[in-house]
Amino acid sequence: MLLEDELKKHFGFSSFRTGQREIISDILNNKDVLGVLPTGSGKSLCYQLPARIIDGSVIVVSPLISLMVDQVKQLIASGFKDVVAINSFLSFSEKELAYKQIDSYKLIYVSPEMLQNKRFVKLLSTIKIGLFVIDEAHCISQWGHEFRPDYLKLDFIIKALNNPTVLALTATATPSVQADILNQLQCKSMKKHIHSMDRNNITFAVEAFDNIDKKIDFLVKVLAKYPVPTMVYFSSRNWTERVSSILESRLSNRSIAFYHGGMDQTERLLVQQQFMNGQLDIICCTSAFGMGINKKDVRLIIHFHLPTQVESFIQEVGRAGRDGESSVSLVLAAPNDDKLSKLLIERELPTHDQVKELCYYLNSQQGNIINEEFLIELFQLTEIQWRFLRYQLEKHDMIIDSKIMSRNKEVEVIIDEINRFILLRNRYKYEKFAELENWVTIKNCRRKGLFSSFQKYIDEPKFYCCDKCDFNILEWKPILKEKNVQSLDWKEKLKELFLQGEKHVETSRTYKADV
Amino acid sequence: MFKDVVLDCIYKLNGERSASAIYHLLTGKRSSQTLQDARIYHLKNYFGILKSLNRSKFLECINQLNNNDFIIVEENNYVILTERGFSYLKKISNQEQLSQFSGLNYERITNIFNSRLQLFIQTITNVHSNNYSFLAISDDKSVQIWVKKLFNNKQNEIDKWIYGIYSELFAILSTMSQMEASVFVDRLTGFNKIGLSKMQLAKKYKQSYEDIELMLVLIIHKMLNQLIYKKQNSEFLIIFFDDLLQESFVTDSATKTYQLLKQGFGIDEICKIRKLKESTIQDHLVEIAYVDPFFDTQVFLPDEEERDITHIVEKYQTRRLKDINGYLDHKYSYFKIRLALAAIQHNGGTKKEENV
Numbered sequence: 014m015l016l017e018d019e020l021k022k023h024f025g026f027s028s029f030r031t032g033q034r035e036i037i038s039d040i041l042n043n044k045d046v047l048g049v050l051p052t053g054s055g056k057s058l059c060y061q062l063p064a065r066i067i068d069g070s071v072i073v074v075s076p077l078i079s080l081m082v083d084q085v086k087q088l089i090a091s092g093f094k095d096v097v098a099i100n101s102f103l104s105f106s107e108k109e110l111a112y113k114q115i116d117s118y119k120l121i122y123v124s125p126e127m128l129q130n131k132r133f134v135k136l137l138s139t140i141k142i143g144l145f146v147i148d149e150a151h152c153i154s155q156w157g158h159e160f161r162p163d164y165l166k167l168d169f170i171i172k173a174l175n176n177p178t179v180l181a182l183t184a185t186a187t188p189s190v191q192a193d194i195l196n197q198l199q200c201k202s203m204k205k206h207i208h209s210m211d212r213n214n215i216t217f218a219v220e221a222f223d224n225i226d227k228k229i230d231f232l233v234k235v236l237a238k239y240p241v242p243t244m245v246y247f248s249s250r251n252w253t254e255r256v257s258s259i260l261e262s263r264l265s266n267r268s269i270a271f272y273h274g275g276m277d278q279t280e281r282l283l284v285q286q287q288f289m290n291g292q293l294d295i296i297c298c299t300s301a302f303g304m305g306i307n308k309k310d311v312r313l314i315i316h317f318h319l320p321t322q323v324e325s326f327i328q329e330v331g332r333a334g335r336d337g338e339s340s341v342s343l344v345l346a347a348p349n350d351d352k353l354s355k356l357l358i359e360r361e362l363p364t365h366d367q368v369k370e371l372c373y374y375l376n377s378q379q380g381n382i383i384n385e386e387f388l389i390e391l392f393q394l395t396e397i398q399w400r401f402l403r404y405q406l407e408k409h410d411m412i413i414d415s416k417i418m419s420r421n422k423e424v425e426v427i428i429d430e431i432n433r434f435i436l437l438r439n440r441y442k443y444e445k446f447a448e449l450e451n452w453v454t455i456k457n458c459r460r461k462g463l464f465s466s467f468q469k470y471i472d473e474p475k476f477y478c479c480d481k482c483d484f485n486i487l488e489w490k491p492i493l494k495e496k497n498v499q500s501l502d503w504k505e506k507l508k509e510l511f512l513q514g515e516k517h518v519e520t521s522r523t524y525k526a527d528v
Numbered sequence: 529m530f531k532d533v534v535l536d537c538i539y540k541l542n543g544e545r546s547a548s549a550i551y552h553l554l555t556g557k558r559s560s561q562t563l564q565d566a567r568i569y570h571l572k573n574y575f576g577i578l579k580s581l582n583r584s585k586f587l588e589c590i591n592q593l594n595n596n597d598f599i600i601v602e603e604n605n606y607v608i609l610t611e612r613g614f615s616y617l618k619k620i621s622n623q624e625q626l627s628q629f630s631g632l633n634y635e636r637i638t639n640i641f642n643s644r645l646q647l648f649i650q651t652i653t654n655v656h657s658n659n660y661s662f663l664a665i666s667d668d669k670s671v672q673i674w675v676k677k678l679f680n681n682k683q684n685e686i687d688k689w690i691y692g693i694y695s696e697l698f699a700i701l702s703t704m705s706q707m708e709a710s711v712f713v714d715r716l717t718g719f720n721k722i723g724l725s726k727m728q729l730a731k732k733y734k735q736s737y738e739d740i741e742l743m744l745v746l747i748i749h750k751m752l753n754q755l756i757y758k759k760q761n762s763e764f765l766i767i768f769f770d771d772l773l774q775e776s777f778v779t780d781s782a783t784k785t786y787q788l789l790k791q792g793f794g795i796d797e798i799c800k801i802r803k804l805k806e807s808t809i810q811d812h813l814v815e816i817a818y819v820d821p822f823f824d825t826q827v828f829l830p831d832e833e834e835r836d837i838t839h840i841v842e843k844y845q846t847r848r849l850k851d852i853n854g855y856l857d858h859k860y861s862y863f864k865i866r867l868a869l870a871a872i873q874h875n876g877g878t879k880k881e882e883n884v
């Protein structure tokens with residue numbers, strides 16, 4: 014069997030990208046693989062193609078439900094029918110249906126919390142599983158930037174599923190994170206395929222300002238100068254809305270929208286697709302946007318706020334220039350920017366008081382079954398905080414199988430241990446954030462600095478390297494695509510939408526473009 | 529428009545309900561209390577027309593009206609229209625518009641009809657342009673399945689369907705205002721053109737988010753009104769809701785109770801079977817009484833008792849349970865009074881609005 018033929022047959026691509034072929038052939042030889050490949054390099058293909066070839070189903074654990082749903086939609090849209098995403102957002106009947114015909118799917122995407130469901134795991138263990146994939150595998154590592162407790166129990170699940178071949182994929186993993194992944198999965202013999210995370214067509218620049226107003230002014234200036242598909246990252250929902258309305262008032266003729274996790278589903282879908290379709294020029298977003306965004310010609314990624322870790326930054330910047338053309342990462346810095354990031358770090362895990370109150374409460378409820386929604390409401394927890402706490406409480410045998418247990422350990426001791434752990438994690442995260450802050454004020458090459466903890470060498474840049482070496486953001490010459498601006502009345506628009514009288518519309522459009 | 533709708537609700541509620549009654553009404557809470565309010569106070573047309581309204585936006589509006597002296601919010605949170613609010617309401621130009629909302633009538637149809645239509649338009653225009661891989665703009669599984677079925681049936685007549693839907697939409701939109709027609713068309717997704725989000729529409733047309741949402745609902749209601757009452761003119765659009773018209777408009781739980789009742793079970797038996805409290809079953813009965821004019825309430829409320837209550841309601845011109853109960857010296861249970869109120873609305877002058 015020639016892998017290239019299979020690739021052509023199922024995906025229509027004529028050649029593999031770096032790393033894909035090696036990973037796929039290792040999988041087909043039943044070797045466990047850890048693949049570290051840069052963002053946008055085609056990691057999904059490393060299991061989507063085997064799914065077409067191997068006997069049995071492929072399970073893909075994916076941390077973000079929206080990402081998973083998008084992928085499945087795209088697969089279905091491109092003709093793969095035997096694909097399903099199973100997560101807690103499915104309705105009861107949708108789930109039942111999926112369960113009933115579970116053996117008819119070749120590709121089964123699941124969220125990690127679904128794998129905590131014993132009935133579901135049992136069901137999976139009844140079908141033949143050819144490959145078990147962990148996407149965004151850095152989430153397994155305690156030291157990864159998106160640590161998910163649910164990911165930690167994956168080694169048990171793999172055993173429960175009779176040890177299928179395992180593939181762990183990520184775009185960002187330092188050597189210590191890589192080691193941690195192998196350790197957590199109990200797969201010491203994993204074959205590692207580590208590739209340079211550096212993307213040679215992306216240029217790095219940072220601009221610093223005395224205050225936020227100057228920062229906004231500069232943002233407007235850059236956006237006005239470069240009418241290219243642009244993403245601007247913020248660390249809060251509020252800011253996406255605020256800046257997008259400022260931009261709208263100061264940049265005429267550009268279409269701008271914001272995107273964050275607080276918007277309703279349809280609205281989010283429309284905005285996302287408009288951006289993909291080139292109807293939007295600028296999108297002001299939080300990190301909720303981006304994962305799963307696979308637009309080829311994003312030219313400019315601006316960080317109005319920095320994320321909290323180098324790894325997230327690399328992921329977000331990785332949305333740029335998937336077509337290989339010149340693209341830029343621009344960071345805008347101002348004093349006090351760190352306050353918001355630090356707040357985000359603190360808010361991710363529960364506070365000491367929350368831990369204390371919850372533990373005392375549970376202590377008084379021994380023997381009862383926990384009601385998650387009630388506890389989340391009562392102690393005002395975010396979902397991530399709750400999942401963290403639940404994991405900790407299970408670790409300390411305070412909760413077993415959703416039941417609140419009586420223990421011999423004093424509740425105070427448990428509270429202490431959990432809080433000590435939180436303290437350690439927060440301290441670790443402050444350090445990680447400091448790394449990124451240091452990078453902002455670095456004296457030498459930004460590219461080298463950014464990737465130094467991941468790899469020894471960097472690629473030769475294809476266009477410019479960074480503002481320390483050879484680049485000035487105001488002298489950049491990106492590819493500009495022409496956009497036809499048209500303002501039709503509703504009758505004309507309706508006609509065009511329904512593809513009626515295309516000729517008429519065609520001519521009026523060229524006329525407008527001439528003007 | 530949002531403000532006007534809220535004011536009109538307050539006006540019609542006659543100071544006998546709290547602000548949250550309006551919130552429940554607009555968001556379409558399917559409780560017997562809300563359904564009852566909708567009917568007694570002639571507010572059926574607003575039922576469920578702003579499903580996604582969040583509480584804080586609503587309270588913001590109430591506060592604003594309060595600050596502008598259009599309304600008074602009493603201590604128990606009951607809301608009353610002021611002189612100023614009243615004269616504003618009488619002057620607004622879109623009274624006619626507001627009366628075209630048909631909330632309760634189309635409550636279950638509106639979204640489904642809209643999503644089906646949008647997704648089908650996206651599908652046929654893409655397929656016509658030879659693009660078979662696009663992301664569906666509706667996430668709703670049942671809508672997707674429905675559209676897929678229709679599409680499979682009509683695959684060979686795509687041109688006809690594109691033209692058919694186009695002409696019917698064109699005709700209907702032509703009867704609406706420029707703004708409504710534009711908003712509707714901007715919202716549509718086709719080949720290589722993704723519809724605008726509500727937020728974007730709001731900005732583009734300089735409206736509030738709630739206004740746009742109301743406008744989109746109103747457009748659909750107007751469309752449905754035209755399509756339903758002039759059936760002969762529609763061959764295409766009607767397909768998108770015809771199967772939905774038959775469904776009744778009661779809560780699912782009440783439907784179950786009704787079924788048991790029809791099988792001859794008494795209230796206490798139903799309580800046992802359904803493991804529900806008597807008061808809940810009574811709620812269901814009231815709900816059914818409102819929906820089904822042929823529901824015989826005799827067993828629960830003999831004719832002479834009904835007349836007694838009706839008399840008081842008319843004499844004192846109030847629909848407030850507590851007051852009625854007082855005027856009747858607590859002779860009848862609230863359950864009986866509510867049943868009587870339901871009967872009044874079937875016999876009384878509410879028939880008119882049924883046809884809107």
Ligand SMILES: Nc1ncnc2c1ncn2[C@@H]1O[C@H](COP(=O)(O)OP(=O)(O)OP(=O)(O)O)[C@@H](O)[C@H]1O
Pocket residue numbers: 026027028029030033050051052053054055056057058184304305307
């Ligand atoms: N061999 C190939 N030839 C051409 N295109 C490819 C090939 N492999 C993958 N692609 C395309 O590359 C794009 C990015 O792929 P994918 O989403 O799998 O990247 P990823 O590595 O998972 O990125 P991320 O880090 O963002 O998750 C997709 O559009 C995919 O179709």
Ligand SMILES: [Mg+2]
Pocket residue numbers: 056057148
């Ligand atoms: Mg990926």
Ligand SMILES: [Zn+2]
Pocket residue numbers: 457458459460461478479480481482483
């Ligand atoms: Zn450099």
